[in-house]
Amino acid sequence: MAAPRERTVCALNFVLGTSILIFSCTRYLTASFAYIWDDFSPFLILIYCLLANTWVWFCYRNCTELYRVAIRGVGLGLLFGVGVIISLSHTTWIHFGWYAVFLSFFHWSEYYVTAVTNPRSLTLDSYLLDHSLEYKLAALASWVEFGVEWLLFPGMKQLRYVSLAGVIVVIFGELLRKTSMFTAKTNFNHYVQYIKQQDHTLVTTGVYSICRHPSYVGWFYWSIGTQIILFNPFCLVGYTIVSWRFFRERIYEEEIYLLNFFGEDYVEYQKMVGTGLPFIKGYRGHL
Numbered sequence: 001m002a003a004p005r006e007r008t009v010c011a012l013n014f015v016l017g018t019s020i021l022i023f024s025c026t027r028y029l030t031a032s033f034a035y036i037w038d039d040f041s042p043f044l045i046l047i048y049c050l051l052a053n054t055w056v057w058f059c060y061r062n063c064t065e066l067y068r069v070a071i072r073g074v075g076l077g078l079l080f081g082v083g084v085i086i087s088l089s090h091t092t093w094i095h096f097g098w099y100a101v102f103l104s105f106f107h108w109s110e111y112y113v114t115a116v117t118n119p120r121s122l123t124l125d126s127y128l129l130d131h132s133l134e135y136k137l138a139a140l141a142s143w144v145e146f147g148v149e150w151l152l153f154p155g156m157k158q159l160r161y162v163s164l165a166g167v168i169v170v171i172f173g174e175l176l177r178k179t180s181m182f183t184a185k186t187n188f189n190h191y192v193q194y195i196k197q198q199d200h201t202l203v204t205t206g207v208y209s210i211c212r213h214p215s216y217v218g219w220f221y222w223s224i225g226t227q228i229i230l231f232n233p234f235c236l237v238g239y240t241i242v243s244w245r246f247f248r249e250r251i252y253e254e255e256i257y258l259l260n261f262f263g264e265d266y267v268e269y270q271k272m273v274g275t276g277l278p279f280i281k282g283y284r285g286h287l
Contacts, residue, residue: 056070166230202269217277
């Protein structure tokens with residue numbers, strides 16, 4: 001895969017999707033944003049989505065792979081733009097808008113950063129949109145909980161100081177994960193590696209000097225932060241438990257292979273640096 005080309009397509013189409021703000025909010029640029037949602041027509045979103053998808057198909061109809069990259073980029077851009085619009089509105093859904101912004105940016109940036117740092121491993125799966133059925137069900141559960149609680153207890157979805165705390169946690173998780181990807185570069189992969197590549201080296205500098213698995217730590221806190229933003233108490237507990245168990249098993253499996261790859265060097269690294277996640281020790285092998 002020619003990563004520079006995919007990287008450009010990914011970025012341009014994300015911007016295309018986000019540009020819904022330009023078309024829908026032009027007349028508000030010199031006025032207050034207070035009543036954007038009151039006058040904003042969902043019908044306009046539908047028309048724009050159709051136009052954007054038609055444009056993407058026209059540009060990449062002869063290249064299936066680029067079309068798939070582009071359509072995901074423009075879709076995430078649309079979600080980002082709509083999230084910003086909701087965030088600027090005077091509805092009680094403002095915090096859901098924040099969530100949509102962070103969710104769309106996370107998935108888009110996973111692909112883009114992979115294209116920049118490790119193009120050899122770049123695939124459509126790098127968007128992480130098809131991570132797993134469990135991931136999709138967890139996202140759906142959070143939307144359902146937010147909607148039900150918004151209908152029954154709308155006041156609880158307006159606790160801004162709680163959602164702001166969630167924003168801080170999400171930003172921390174996002175920055176930590178992306179920093180780990182830039183630090184590891186070609187040594188980072190979205191999948192556990194069972195075979196050591198020729199250029200695979202043990203990274204112990206930067207954020208890896210603080211914890212052994214900063215990308216997992218970042219994703220763990222990012223996922224928890226999204227539920228704090230939405231003030232979803234049930235999903236907050238559920239996400240914490242499920243994410244912790246997932247990363248415990250993932251780290252245990254991954255460290256078996258890392259010990260095979262790097263031997264005594266990794267044993268010494270384990271002694272000096274923790275996993276970064278509470279009560280998770282990883283695989284303790286003895287050579």
